[in-house]
Amino acid sequence: MNHLAAIQVIIPLLCAPLCMLLRWRTGAWLIATLATWATFGVSLVLARTVILNGAITYDMGGWPAPWGISYHVDILSAFVVLIVSGVAALTLAFAYKSVQREIRPESLRAFYALLLICLAGLLGIALTGDAFNIYVFLEISSLSAYALIGMGQRRRALRAAFQYLIMGTIGATFILIGIGLLYSLTGTLNIQDLASRVEMIPTSTYGNHTLITAFAFLTVGLSLKLALFPLHLWLPNAYTYAPSVVTIFLAATATKVAVYMLLRFSFCILGQRFVFEQLTLGNILLLPSLAAILVASLVAIFQYDIKRMLAYSSIAQIGYMTLGISLNSHAGLSAGILHMFNHALMKGALFMVMGAVAYRTGSVYLSDFRGLGRRMPWTMAAFVFGGLSLMGVPLTAGFISKWILLQATLEAGWWPVTAIILLGSLLAVIYIWRVVETAYFNPRHEIEHGTEEAPLSMLLPMWVLIGANIYFGIDTSIPLHMAERAATILMSGGTL
Amino acid sequence: MRAPISSAKDSVIVSKTTSRLLWIVLSMLLLGADLIWTPHAPVSHLPQIGIYMLITLTGTVVVLGVTLGLRRLLQRGEDYYAEH
């Protein structure tokens, strides 16, 4: 029971080489699926334990905190882990047919192994209590993500992956430099130890320049990783050209984990007082967030490749999360954290729809959606529900986060911001609408693909996510409770 | 026989129908003013017969007049939106 934190990461990490050892290709999928479901199970138990008993600390190799690497699992970590592993489990269930179609058979085992490694990396980031260990797992997840994106069918996938690689590496390097500067100032890497020693750093009246520079490096690096406007430029291509399964997984998890890192570094290491009151991160984040909401939504309206459209929509949604953070209030943080969860639900479902459509028609251009409302009724119905959640229609999960974010902005008295949030959701109506219109109301495609409904193995996970979108729009207690408690922990500097 | 010179010749300037209309307008103005200046329970102290008729008549005529005016201003061919 007390090894849960370690087991969480080790299962996918060690199942990846197992995938490579098999000659049997379906076996790789089977192992990956079993591993992700086991991970999901563990994350459920872990979340339960953390909710009931408070944070867990686990010393790797038996070495206590500042000397060795220790895992520190609080509610925020457990929440992120829950999102990541849950999406992974559903993605793997969805993956079998889609991957068979999109990935060359001789790369299948490597594909599943990389997917597992990516999962392990993301989980590691969320669980670890050691700043350098965050970087190591960031490298693991990023490297595998680059390769996974490059495996896309279209030739431009490689280009997109290359661009992501360059940008991601710059981001990771900046994060590493930030961590390095922090280390040079404190001599420790453990997050809690860092937090306590950062306070003891001697500062002049103008603040400690090195500390400020370290935070600037961290901010830019993390902004790159979480695709905050205007550093989002790698994301649309990466999401568009990646294989469907990879897009589902990354869109629903990778940026959330980056947001998690931002929270962890700003609240738990440098401290809310330093980051928000002295450096006014709130104001600095506010403008990019609002720009992301407006610009990315507008750009999404004009896209013809629907996967790309959803990618831009993701950038806008990230804007909502960072907006929540920039409010620097309990309500704002809860909204941002909750939106990580809800966005994973809706974007996971929507990209699964893209996967199913790509599986049947071969591409996801707007014109390919003509008549799909009739030919793939369940898939397109899922798109409609996912879209409703994205717009923030009541009784869907998207409404909840929008509502809490609205509350938070109103609480702060930021009226123009409230208006922009609402405008953003109207823009979402428009871009989702274009697809629905094409699918249901446009005449059929001239060339009949003979398209039929997506296979059950795709529909099932898709509808599980849609069901979750609706369920968590009605019964909000679990995610909201966790998000609020996580916000409380962050506001108190991560010590609870 | 010459017609006697009378003031009638001068007074004919105003035709019969016009004078009637003027009477109507005048009485309506009076009644209207009465209604407006004694706003409390306007129906209670007025003759019940005629007042409703008058109000209806004036009001409806005004509305019809406005409508006919607007018709020129706002009406377009049936395929207006199809063209644009």
Place this chain on the structure above:
Amino acid sequence: MLSTKLLYIPGVVLILTGIPLAFFPAWLRRSIIITLPPLLLLHMWTFSGGDIHVTWLGYKLTLLHLSSTGLLFASVFMFALWAGSLFALQDASPLELGSAFIYAGGAIGICLCADWITLFCYWELMALSSTLIVWCGKQQDSWRAGLRYLLIHLAGGVALLAGIGALAAAGGSLELGRLAPGGYAYWLILAGILLNAGAPPFSFWVADAYPQASPSGMVFLSAFTTKTAVFVLITAFAGANVLIPIGIYMAIYGIIYALLEQDIRRILAYSIVNQVGFMLVAVGVGTPDTLNGAQAHAVAHILYKMVLLMGAGVIMRSLGTTKARELGGALWHKMPWTTACILVGAAASMGVPFTSSFVTKSVVLSGLADAGMGFVWVLMLVCSATVVFNAGGRFPWLALFAPTATSAATSKVDAPKVTDPKGLALFAMLAGALLCLVIGWFPQSLYSALPHTAIYQPYTFGHILEQVQILAVAGALFWLTRRVLYPSASITLDTDWFLRVAVLRTWQWFSSGLATSYAKSIELLTSSQMRSYMLIFILHGPRGILARSWYTGSIALWVAVMLASYIILYNLNAIPGLNVLQQLLGR
């Protein structure tokens, strides 16, 4: 158990049946439609379980609360759903029926809930399901009209949501009840609700979208959206004086535009705006009498408008058109039952004594008079008289009696399918007409259901005399001017011009793919009206600066710039008293 408790809520039951209704086999759908609404009506009036609460996001939501106003509205909505869907059974698509159930469920849910959040959920559901009903019309312009309708209602929903958010953020109670005037919350909520009521400057949506629905679809549409808004206004904004000018505008707008209209269903749509304006004035005055009157009149209006629209629907089903010039006159002898019902409905709409709105409209008018609103009283009197020029006189005349304008239309009338409806549809129409008369004959039964104790006596010599005067003058004027006002084949411009021409033209321009053609876009760029649009497009279009793929090197450069500016900003911010952004953002 909450889940079983949910089944006590009529709105939820309707929504839950509405979702799968379209997929049920025909016999099951039929039997549900026939039996469910009366059963729920019975349930509403006999339910004694008390309020149903849930806690959501820390707010206490009241899902079921039976107030007398709510119960009255809910009951008439339930009847409208029942009669409407019986009428629809003949040829409406299953999707339309399902949407109607959801739509009515939303409306009834709003009447029987008692907090803003639940209300908002139902509100959005109504917007979506009613749009579906518009689309089910499958007429030439249904699609675009539905889009305009949806756009306006979503915008209204956004305003409402922002208002509710502000209400919650200000720490106010989210219980549905009279709102304290002033503050963002008040005005935003009011704006959101007025949009649904068809207030200016968006009054056009009623006549734009409703006639695009199917014959039965419009029956549903006319009953719920505007009247739900009236219900909420009565509950939360009684006595808000701002409603008076808005209501007057709507009442006059409805008359004038109806006069210029040639499509009989659009005439009825404008008449809805007119009557809702009448109710808004009553709510705005806000004395117990006028509030009573507004409610009573809403009930009467739903009923007679339903009958009239069913009549128009029968004509549309038979002839395939509702344009007055193509109806070919003298329909009345082909469809005697329909004619009878339309005449009853028309009489009720004019307020002929012993019909429903005689006993309701006069409550409002006398209330206005008692409140000392002389000027308003005059205006409303005129408005109620001029009903003759839309729903009351002109509509039946154009629909049934007027001589034909085109010779081609005459032959249409002789087609064999031009007959009265049969079976359930006829029953629904007759039931509606009968109710109009019953209310007229037994007004006290309606009055007793009103929230404020009413002592109004409609059947006095004075009242009957005044109404006869009004109708006589208005009727005479109508008869004299009927030729002058015979509709021409034209449309009338309204504020929807901005939506349809100004905005949509630009929208169509890019969606048709013109944007991709470079030469063309340059050409358009030079034309002045495109210039502002092009600015957006240059920035956001598929090849726009903000949308295209960048060179990796330039992104990397961008990163360096960001890093430098972050360090500078952080350093500047760290200097006490020199907080750049704080000053830039003004806080």
Place this chain on the structure above:
Amino acid sequence: MELIIDITLLTFLGLTALAINRIDKLFCIIMLSGIYSLLCASLFVSMDAVDVAFTEAAVGTGIATVLLLSTIGATDTQQRSAPQRPLFALLVVCATGAILVYGTMDMPAFGDPDAPIHHHVAPRYLEMSQQEVGSDNIVTSILSSYRGFDTLGETVVIFTAGLSVVGLIGFRGMQKFGDRQRAAGITQDDMGKHLVLRIVIKMFIPLILLFALYVQFHGDFGPGGGFQAGVIFASGFIFYTLMFGLDAAMRVVSPRTLSYIAALGVLTYGGVGITTLLMGGNFLDYNVLRPDPLQGQHLGIFLIELGVGTTVFSIMVLIFFAFSSRKGLRQ
């Protein structure tokens, strides 16, 4: 004296970086980046970070150069003109650099004995590692025991790199290449004609492999360990491939076998962790492996270094195979 060496090395480092930026011949760039790594390694030596220097020399100078060279075999040797105007970029970079210099002025001075890094965690490693881990080389004890989990992560990074290459390029091309070579009767590359080289290499390869094994098992006592050993072992194989052709090399060890070895390496590392879990300790807590904690540590470090070594070796060779076979396909 040390200062002068540092300054000289740093100057050369800067010059090399500038040269890399100016030159557009890819071959020269690769050579220069090899030199750059070598200079870095020298700097590490002057900072007494022998282990890091060793790794940098083996990886940066050695195997990375070879991999890059095998890559340009499949591409052009000339850089295409840059799309950006470099002057603006230079300005931005200079400005950012200046700001960074300002921003890091509060950093502890270079080599300052009072810097916080020398006073918190480091002293404990210096004092206690001998008793707690038992390894003479403190770097090894930090890498493999105190922060063993990081090292597992790094191993997975290497493994991921290999998987990425396999996933993106795949085996099929290589096997076809082998088939085609066999069919044409070609068994050796052109390099094979150089008799002297062949004989020298043949003599060297066993020594290289032996040295790799020495580095592998000597990590406890001096600079060395799995990473360096794996790279050196792999360079032996790469020499062999260069001399005797890809086909011959693949007959010695096939790509598939290599991928198995890599997977087994990671599994060995992880397996040690699992074993410690099963024996009642925390993950990677080697103390429980044996009754005597120090012996346990010794065994654990030995095993995980073995895992690291095999993974690094096989992945390096695998990547080299993959790139070389691309070149073959182009011809």
